[in-house]
Amino acid sequence: MATRRQFVQSLPAFAVASQMMLDASPVQAQPSTPPQGHFHPKGKAPSEFTKEVLRKAKASLPFGDTRDIDEQKKGLIAPMKEMQIKADAGHVAWDMEKFQFLEQQEEFDSIHPSLHRIAKQNNNYGLYEVIPGIYQVRGFDLTQATFVRGKTGWIVFDPLVAAETIRAAWKLFQEHVGKGLPITTVIYSHSHGDHWGGVRGVVDEADVRAGKVQILAPRDFMEYAVSENVYAGNAMNRRMFYQYGVLLPVSPYGFVSQGLGQGVAKGSSGLIAPTRIVEKDIEEIEVDGVRMIFQNTPNTEAPSEMNTYIPEMKALWMAENVVASLHNIYTLRGALIRDALTWSKYINQALYLFGREAEVLFASHHWPRWGNERVQEILRGQRDLYAHMNNQVLHLANQGVTVNEIHNVYELPKSLRQKWDCRGYHGSVQHNARGVVNRYLGYWDCNPATLIPLSPGDSAPLYVEMMGGAEKILARARQLHDEGKYLLAQEILNKLVQTDPSNREAKDLLADVFEQIGYQQENPGLRNSFLAGAYELRSGIPQGASPKSSGPDVIRAMTTELFLDFLGIRMDSRKAEGLRFTINLITPDNGEKFVIELENATLTNLKGFLAEKPDLTVTINRSDLEQTMMGKKPLQAQIKDGTAKTEGDLTVLAKLAATMVEFDPRFEILPGTKGGPAVVKTADPFEAVPEVSDAE
Numbered sequence: 001m002a003t004r005r006q007f008v009q010s011l012p013a014f015a016v017a018s019q020m021m022l023d024a025s026p027v028q029a030q031p032s033t034p035p036q037g038h039f040h041p042k043g044k045a046p047s048e049f050t051k052e053v054l055r056k057a058k059a060s061l062p063f064g065d066t067r068d069i070d071e072q073k074k075g076l077i078a079p080m081k082e083m084q085i086k087a088d089a090g091h092v093a094w095d096m097e098k099f100q101f102l103e104q105q106e107e108f109d110s111i112h113p114s115l116h117r118i119a120k121q122n123n124n125y126g127l128y129e130v131i132p133g134i135y136q137v138r139g140f141d142l143t144q145a146t147f148v149r150g151k152t153g154w155i156v157f158d159p160l161v162a163a164e165t166i167r168a169a170w171k172l173f174q175e176h177v178g179k180g181l182p183i184t185t186v187i188y189s190h191s192h193g194d195h196w197g198g199v200r201g202v203v204d205e206a207d208v209r210a211g212k213v214q215i216l217a218p219r220d221f222m223e224y225a226v227s228e229n230v231y232a233g234n235a236m237n238r239r240m241f242y243q244y245g246v247l248l249p250v251s252p253y254g255f256v257s258q259g260l261g262q263g264v265a266k267g268s269s270g271l272i273a274p275t276r277i278v279e280k281d282i283e284e285i286e287v288d289g290v291r292m293i294f295q296n297t298p299n300t301e302a303p304s305e306m307n308t309y310i311p312e313m314k315a316l317w318m319a320e321n322v323v324a325s326l327h328n329i330y331t332l333r334g335a336l337i338r339d340a341l342t343w344s345k346y347i348n349q350a351l352y353l354f355g356r357e358a359e360v361l362f363a364s365h366h367w368p369r370w371g372n373e374r375v376q377e378i379l380r381g382q383r384d385l386y387a388h389m390n391n392q393v394l395h396l397a398n399q400g401v402t403v404n405e406i407h408n409v410y411e412l413p414k415s416l417r418q419k420w421d422c423r424g425y426h427g428s429v430q431h432n433a434r435g436v437v438n439r440y441l442g443y444w445d446c447n448p449a450t451l452i453p454l455s456p457g458d459s460a461p462l463y464v465e466m467m468g469g470a471e472k473i474l475a476r477a478r479q480l481h482d483e484g485k486y487l488l489a490q491e492i493l494n495k496l497v498q499t500d501p502s503n504r505e506a507k508d509l510l511a512d513v514f515e516q517i518g519y520q521q522e523n524p525g526l527r528n529s530f531l532a533g534a535y536e537l538r539s540g541i542p543q544g545a546s547p548k549s550s551g552p553d554v555i556r557a558m559t560t561e562l563f564l565d566f567l568g569i570r571m572d573s574r575k576a577e578g579l580r581f582t583i584n585l586i587t588p589d590n591g592e593k594f595v596i597e598l599e600n601a602t603l604t605n606l607k608g609f610l611a612e613k614p615d616l617t618v619t620i621n622r623s624d625l626e627q628t629m630m631g632k633k634p635l636q637a638q639i640k641d642g643t644a645k646t647e648g649d650l651t652v653l654a655k656l657a658a659t660m661v662e663f664d665p666r667f668e669i670l671p672g673t674k675g676g677p678a679v680v681k682t683a684d685p686f687e688a689v690p691e692v693s694d695a696e
């Protein structure tokens, strides 16, 4: 229900009259205090418009269908009693206490009812039986830990993100089911870090080398486990503050859930290379006495991924290809756009290969589904979800709907909208639809006016001038804000903030607008992005610690070529203008050689070749070079102590080093947000305590 004032303001005549009044006396900002429990001194309660959006959403959703709530609860053997899991480094790696507020109210007016529902579903925290012989420890990390009984021990699917959380999961499992049997096999379902990072928590690398534990992975696993996050790694990490709400406090007004799970554990991650790669498209392997059929599904949810069917148990493991959500086609933190059609086809293949007889479907996130009818229902729904998105977005694109319009035009059919597992808890329909267009047609909408546009900061001042200056924009934006027209308000406020990053009032009002848009979102990535934007506009860029994406294991697994490629990215070419030299790099222990050239302010490398007359030749074992790759020992030091042998002109190394730049993990996204509180001391080094301060 709109208030009378809102109703009156919606009348065209009033708008004209109020505009005339505004011209005479700009509306002043209303002072307000944050709602109780809001973490930010400038935080606002949800508006009547936002509450109405959430009420309407609730009325449109199938709350009568509670099958997935029953499925989530089914098979509980033991809840986890300790609400926190400590990291070896001393801090809290995993904290379920923070998410208990979700249970304390039937609904929150600042949380989309569908997001609240999945967030409560993700509060499952304990040991569950899937079927006799298959168990899951759920809610210990972003991912679920799965244990399958082998002949001589346990087969682990996807050992979580952190060593600490998988260790705790294994402990709970051992207390109730494990019978002291060892882990004989680890299966990495795919190349994303939340599916292998914890492996060192339950497996000793020496046992892997000795053949006591085998590790299976899909085709091309190592290549993609390492390469996906390197080239644009710093930008991706920065964008995680938005998509994943890194440092956004857990609160009804902040971070609520990650959708796939409650979040990512802040523990230690590592990687042990697989001992066996599943190479064939469909490959049958006996794993510790259990017959398993693997289905490679490249270029689906991950570039390297596989499903697994266990015929004797009629159990179908769908990796991360089928979870209880629409997944990301476009990942907001940044990634290559995924192929929704290929994804759909592999789900369809799994349906026809295994799904027509499977009696249980389980996966690396969320909870299982039982009974063949239900398994088929889920597989068909998910198959159609990705196929529809691909085909119908392109259907519209072929009729001229552009990347800048598609999210306002495309929608899923009603039957899919009414399935809980097809709701947007990881990908949203809107940002995925734009992703599909981008995959096929790129970022350009084909309007020449947007082909090589001015940068936002360069075009905005003209808009501000033409709109009559800051005061008029603020007055109009406040009016739009008060009418609940948040998307229009952000258009003009963004121009003002781009023009004058020091305008505190503009930034605060834009933050208020972002906050309301954030509250209205079902999708955690969209919600977090708007709320993170509001946070940074109010307080500046948070300065707390953030999770690191690449530990020593990942760097060890990185090819020398990838490392050299990344040097080419780290190099500031403006500092390399006029430089020209050639280096031969030889790593005898793995028999590799590279020719590296700096020319045209560009650093290139070519594996397998050497220059005839290089300026410098460096010979160093790859195992020693890794110390340099990890930043532990500079190449100069390796040369000085004789670990690296050189021949030729050593000064080229100093010249090359002088062109390198350390990327700032806190670069500015919104204008005027750099330079927030320098160091924020809190009990949790991964969460910032917000303070109001001008960021200018």
Ligand SMILES: [Zn+2]
Pocket: 143, 192, 194, 195, 260, 320, 364, 365
């Ligand atoms: Zn995952």
